[in-house]
Amino acid sequence: MVTRINVAGDRPYDVLVGSDLAGELPGLIEGAAQAAILYSAPLRERAEQIAAKCGARALPIEVPDAERGKSIEVAARCWDELGAANFTRTDVVVGVGGGAVTDLAGFVAAGWLRGVRWVPVSTSLLGMVDAAVGGKTGVNIAAGKNLVGAFHPPAGVLCDLDALAMLPADDLVAGLAEVIKCGFIADPRILELIEGDPAGAVDPAGAVLRELVERAVRVKAEVVGVDLKESGLREILNYGHTLGHAIEKREKYTWKHGHAISVGLVFAGALSRLSGRLDDRTAARHRELLELVGLPTAYPQEAWTDLLSAMRVDKKARAATLRFVVLDGLAKPGILSGPDEELLRRAYAEVAR
Numbered sequence: 001m002v003t004r005i006n007v008a009g010d011r012p013y014d015v016l017v018g019s020d021l022a023g024e025l026p027g028l029i030e031g032a033a034q035a036a037i038l039y040s041a042p043l044r045e046r047a048e049q050i051a052a053k054c055g056a057r058a059l060p061i062e063v064p065d066a067e068r069g070k071s072i073e074v075a076a077r078c079w080d081e082l083g084a085a086n087f088t089r090t091d092v093v094v095g096v097g098g099g100a101v102t103d104l105a106g107f108v109a110a111g112w113l114r115g116v117r118w119v120p121v122s123t124s125l126l127g128m129v130d131a132a133v134g135g136k137t138g139v140n141i142a143a144g145k146n147l148v149g150a151f152h153p154p155a156g157v158l159c160d161l162d163a164l165a166m167l168p169a170d171d172l173v174a175g176l177a178e179v180i181k182c183g184f185i186a187d188p189r190i191l192e193l194i195e196g197d198p199a200g201a202v203d204p205a206g207a208v209l210r211e212l213v214e215r216a217v218r219v220k221a222e223v224v225g226v227d228l229k230e231s232g233l234r235e236i237l238n239y240g241h242t243l244g245h246a247i248e249k250r251e252k253y254t255w256k257h258g259h260a261i262s263v264g265l266v267f268a269g270a271l272s273r274l275s276g277r278l279d280d281r282t283a284a285r286h287r288e289l290l291e292l293v294g295l296p297t298a299y300p301q302e303a304w305t306d307l308l309s310a311m312r313v314d315k316k317a318r319a320a321t322l323r324f325v326v327l328d329g330l331a332k333p334g335i336l337s338g339p340d341e342e343l344l345r346r347a348y349a350e351v352a353r
């Protein structure tokens with residue numbers, strides 16, 4: 001069974017969730033003579049299968065795995081390969097992999113000839129529920145996470161649940177951080193499902209995980225369908241990310257995104273409570289849920305000064321004013337603008353070890 005979730009906007013598209021979806025690709029890339037297939041080594045075999053079925057001449061491009069591939073140098077090498085292949089405006093870029101590869105693929109597509117079509121074939125949980133949906137594409141630079149990129153919606157998104165069977169368990173759990181984020185900002189049923197069956201939430205073949213994927217995709221689709229360029233509502237998807245991205249930068253992008261966001265979510269819950277906006281129980285539920293599925297919720301005390309300075313380049317900041325997504329209650333996200341440093345330090349004390 002294939003579930004289709006529509007993402008509205010100027011160029012609407014569908015997110016397909018199901019099994020054995022490779023056959024859907026030709027329909028999404030109609031008219032393309034060439035398809036550049038970007039993938040990293042762990043997905044080589046899957047990328048070859050996709051290439052064989054894509055219905056266009058495949059141009060396979062292997063890129064470094066995970067965050068090592070999300071760089072301007074790797075993007076430049078991909079553009080050189082497109083140039084050598086005479087890649088035109090009717091051709092298409094396909095990213096086969098987790099969020100790192102699909103963010104890179106979307107960015108390569110956004111830059112080439114000022115924008116060609118692209119399709120993420122998402123193979124990680126985090127990619128399916130978040131990275132592949134919504135058209136945020138980009139790379140990391142030394143100054144910070146995703147600081148160079150473009151809003152460039154895909155032509156369609158394939159979330160092949162079969163791929164989750166070979167995803168390392170640690171990466172599956174990391175993806176749950178974004179699922180839990182969606183639960184806190186918009187769909188509390190997600191939280192109940194995980195609390196009620198934590199083992200089901202990490203069973204790649206089970207019905208619980210499928211329901212979690214579909215619910216999280218719906219949360220994201222509803223938000224990005226009305227605010228592609230993050231002029232307002234879309235900021236809620238950044239819950240937990242101000243501190244999370246600072247941790248990723250401090251760790252030189254060697255931490256999993258979902259792990260950093262998990263710590264960031266506990267921090268954001270604490271900040272919401274300490275600013276008088278969120279009740280104690282809902283704030284405590286952040287740590288309980290994240291730890292229930294095995295996600296990290298602590299980070300070294302001595303890192304605070306580095307983290308505070310990294311947060312200053314967060315995309316939600318306006319001049320010297322830091323802005324955080326907080327909760328005014330379960331599923332009631334809001335913005336906390338310009339909190340004083342003492343409040344931030346007290347919130348950080350709740351994750352510091």
Ligand SMILES: NC(=O)c1ccc[n+]([C@@H]2O[C@H](COP(=O)([O-])OP(=O)(O)OC[C@H]3O[C@@H](n4cnc5c(N)ncnc54)[C@H](O)[C@@H]3O)[C@@H](O)[C@H]2O)c1
Nearest residue numbers: 042066098099100123124126127130131136163166167257
């Ligand atoms: N664009 C967005 O809106 C958005 C949203 C959320 C996250 N992101 C980005 O996504 C990235 C994180 O994505 P991620 O968690 O998927 O990490 P990832 O892409 O680094 O993948 C994690 C690891 O799992 C491997 N992998 C993926 N699928 C596999 C499979 N089916 N079988 C075996 N191995 C597999 C990858 O090769 C990699 O080693 C970060 O860069 C983050 O910034 C972007």
Ligand SMILES: O=C(O)C(=O)C[C@@H](O)[C@H](O)[C@H](O)COP(=O)(O)O
Nearest residue numbers: 130134136145146234237238241315
């Ligand atoms: O799609 C969004 O908008 C998000 O904020 C989703 C996040 O989970 C994701 O990590 C995103 O890449 C962060 O965007 P950034 O603009 O803060 O880099």
Ligand SMILES: [Zn+2]
Nearest residue numbers: 130178257261
């Ligand atoms: Zn994220």
